[in-house]
Amino acid sequence: MAPPPAVPEADHQDDDDGIPEGTGVDLRVAVRRLKARNTAPGPDGLPGKVWVLASEALGPRLEGLLSALLERGQFPLRWKTGKLVLIRKPGRPADSPSAYRPVVLLDEVSKLFERVIANCLAEHLAGTGPDLAEHQFGFRKRRSTVDAIMRVRALTTGDAVARGGGCFGGVSRHRQLHALELH
Numbered sequence: 001m002a003p004p005p006a007v008p009e010a011d012h013q014d015d016d017d018g019i020p021e022g023t024g025v026d027l028r029v030a031v032r033r034l035k036a037r038n039t040a041p042g043p044d045g046l047p048g049k050v051w052v053l054a055s056e057a058l059g060p061r062l063e064g065l066l067s068a069l070l071e072r073g074q075f076p077l078r079w080k081t082g083k084l085v086l087i088r089k090p091g092r093p094a095d096s097p098s099a100y101r102p103v104v105l106l107d108e109v110s111k112l113f114e115r116v117i118a119n120c121l122a123e124h125l126a127g128t129g130p131d132l133a134e135h136q137f138g139f140r141k142r143r144s145t146v147d148a149i150m151r152v153r154a155l156t157t158g159d160a161v162a163r164g165g166g167c168f169g170g171v172s173r174h175r176q177l178h179a180l181e182l183h
Helices: 027-035 048-072 108-127 145-156
Strands: 083-088 100-105 167-173 176-182
Touching: 027 048, 027 108, 048 108
Parallel strands: none
Antiparallel strands: 083 100, 167 176
16 A cells, blocks of 8 residues: 655644644544444555554554644545445345445545544534534534434423423434424
């Protein structure tokens, strides 16, 4: 595997464009999530387990690269190049285009960098703000689908119903549930 291309220098007028204070690349958090997953490798052919095993030796260099990319606001185009795989849906005729689900496999290093970015954003929003809404469950630490379901349940039973509350609606998108209490 060839090393990723060097990151070109970027001109910054001030330090406001850099990584927010107190936010750094914590590769251990991103690598820990790779341990729990068994996914197919992307175009580079390296499964996540390889990154887990190599993280001790490569960790400091990879953290330096990811920090530089964050500081410059860059995401290597090569890391966004995927391998398209068609997975056949059960019970559909093989000659039908709708019988296949397209899946794009990305390199694990790309997924690592995405997790680092997500962690930096979450830390910044929680620490510096503006913080996310209290009733938002996606993109929040220590919030799960179960918490969202319990919130919906609380809105549709018990006190909410006893108050003679109005209507209730729910919106689900990408495994996140947003509960709306309408008055």
